[in-house]
Amino acid sequence: MAPGLSSPGRRFRAYTVKHLDRLTERAGLSPDERLAVRAVATVLPFRTNEYVVERLIDWDAAPDDPIYRLVFPQADMLPPEDVGWIGGLLARGAPDEEVRAAAHAVRTRLNPHPAGQLALNVPDYADEPLPGVQHKYPETVLVFPKQGQTCHAYCTYCFRWAQFVDEPDLKMATDDMSRVTGYLRQHPEVTSVLITGGDPMIMGAAVLRRYVEPLLGPELGHIESVRIGTKSLGYWPQRYVTDPDADDTMRLFEEVAAAGKSLAIMAHFSHPRELEPPMVAEAASRIRSAGGIIRTQAPLIRSINDNPLTWATMWRTQMRMGMVPYYMFVERDTGPQGYFAVPLYRAHEIYRDAYASVSGLCRTVRGPSMSATPGKVCVDGVVEVAGEKVFALHMIQARNPDLVGRPFFARFDPRAIWLSDLEPAFAARFPFDNVPEELPGLWAPEMFPSLT
Numbered sequence: 512m513a514p515g516l517s518s519p520g521r522r523f524r525a526y527t528v529k530h531l532d533r534l535t536e537r538a539g540l541s542p543d544e545r546l547a548v549r550a551v552a553t554v555l556p557f558r559t560n561e562y563v564v565e566r567l568i569d570w571d572a573a574p575d576d577p578i579y580r581l582v583f584p585q586a587d588m589l590p591p592e593d594v595g596w597i598g599g600l601l602a603r604g605a606p607d608e609e610v611r612a613a614a615h616a617v618r619t620r621l622n623p624h625p626a627g628q629l630a631l632n633v634p635d636y637a638d639e640p641l642p643g644v645q646h647k648y649p650e651t652v653l654v655f656p657k658q659g660q661t662c663h664a665y666c667t668y669c670f671r672w673a674q675f676v677d678e679p680d681l682k683m684a685t686d687d688m689s690r691v692t693g694y695l696r697q698h699p700e701v702t703s704v705l706i707t708g709g710d711p712m713i714m715g716a717a718v719l720r721r722y723v724e725p726l727l728g729p730e731l732g733h734i735e736s737v738r739i740g741t742k743s744l745g746y747w748p749q750r751y752v753t754d755p756d757a758d759d760t761m762r763l764f765e766e767v768a769a770a771g772k773s774l775a776i777m778a779h780f781s782h783p784r785e786l787e788p789p790m791v792a793e794a795a796s797r798i799r800s801a802g803g804i805i806r807t808q809a810p811l812i813r814s815i816n817d818n819p820l821t822w823a824t825m826w827r828t829q830m831r832m833g834m835v836p837y838y839m840f841v842e843r844d845t846g847p848q849g850y851f852a853v854p855l856y857r858a859h860e861i862y863r864d865a866y867a868s869v870s871g872l873c874r875t876v877r878g879p880s881m882s883a884t885p886g887k888v889c890v891d892g893v894v895e896v897a898g899e900k901v902f903a904l905h906m907i908q909a910r911n912p913d914l915v916g917r918p919f920f921a922r923f924d925p926r927a928i929w930l931s932d933l934e935p936a937f938a939a940r941f942p943f944d945n946v947p948e949e950l951p952g953l954w955a956p957e958m959f960p961s962l963t
């Protein structure tokens with residue numbers, strides 16, 4: 512085994528692309544297959560760690576093991592011509608510059624920033640854009656801390672993969688909390704701040720404090736909850752138990768609760784195996800003792816968690832550990848979406864079958880939900896209305912709050928994997944499509960008073 516990059520003071524050991532060939536050899540891949548995997552890892556990020564490799568992956572089942580597939584790139588995640596092109600460059604030892612240019616060309620075809628993130632969601636403060644902040648829904652602001660834009664391991668399906676590749680134009684982050692709090696003071700409608708990444712829990716307690724503490728002051732009394740989006744409970748639960756700053760982190764969480772705000776760990780778990788090591792239960796217990804609540808979420812991913820038993824087992828185990836199942840997401844329209852996507856109709860079947868098999872305490876979960884440009888669109892099912900087979904949908908979240916919770920329909924399409932694949936049914940457009948004034952001659956605004 513290649514030695515990993517160890518971190519002093521804790522036993523965290525990262526594996527990067529340098530270790531990929533040795534690790535994929537352990538999975539039984541041939542030299543050609545390993546070259547193809549390296550080609551994919553030249554375009555998309557790869558990083559894992561010793562805990563994931565030694566404790567979570569079932570190497571007897573690799574490369575089909577779901578946790579192996581969660582962190583190791585697959586040769587067919589990218590079009591074969593791209594894999595062949597970059598694999599050829601690697602095989603002949605092409606100059607770094609040439610390899611980088613090829614990787615960049617492939618990335619630009621992968622919709623690196625889905626849902627209009629760079630263009631639509633960055634707010635202005637003092638007449639200038641506030642980079643590293645997103646304000647998409649009125650009540651929630653997302654903060655991307657500069658030091659939190661990496662993760663303990665990378666998921667192969669990550670929709671934020673562009674944050675992790677070596678291209679400054681594809682990154683968004685801030686380390687200027689005085690501007691962030693200045694913006695929040697001007698926006699009393701914001702009640703929740705989500706600190707996200709990457710994984711903010713990659714930051715040590717002292718650095719995390721620089722982002723959390725400024726949110727606790729009396730001038731931000733309208734902030735009711737501080738959320739931290741993280742996969743650390745799955746990839747490095749030691750962060751809350753045995754890391755040198757685990758106790759300091761708990762004290763910080765206690766301060767959030769003492770300030771009268773809810774501290775919510777938005778925990779990403781992809782598969783029930785991530786919940787098995789006893790350290791995870793211990794971490795969850797410590798977070799709860801510090802006043803935090805853990806809400807769980809993950810996308811539905813082909814070949815990793817695309818069956819109802821996997822989800823039902825996850826939700827039941829999480830509930831037993833005091834966590835609250837929160838979201839099943841649909842794989843987003845970026846990166847290798849085509850490879851990991853599950854058709855929407857099938858996603859709903861999996862959700863419904865899992866939901867039907869768990870107790871009411873697990874039915875806090877919502878989904879399958881698409882985080883798309885207009886908002887979070889939930890697939891409620893496939894129904895027949897007036898002789899037509901349609902998807903029933905509603906918006907869980909919307910840029911326009913007036914659209915939240917209103918049902919609407921789309922024509923059934925068994926191949927649809929994302930909102931953009933759907934056509935409206937019983938209407939000429941979706942509720943979130945252009946407002947009537949933008950379609951002169953077709954619509955009179957007074958026909959849709961609630962949308963104008």
Ligand code: SF4
Pocket residue numbers: 661662664665666668669670671672708709710741742779
């Ligand atoms: S932990 Fe989250 S941000 Fe990090 S790679 Fe996985 S999905 Fe992406």
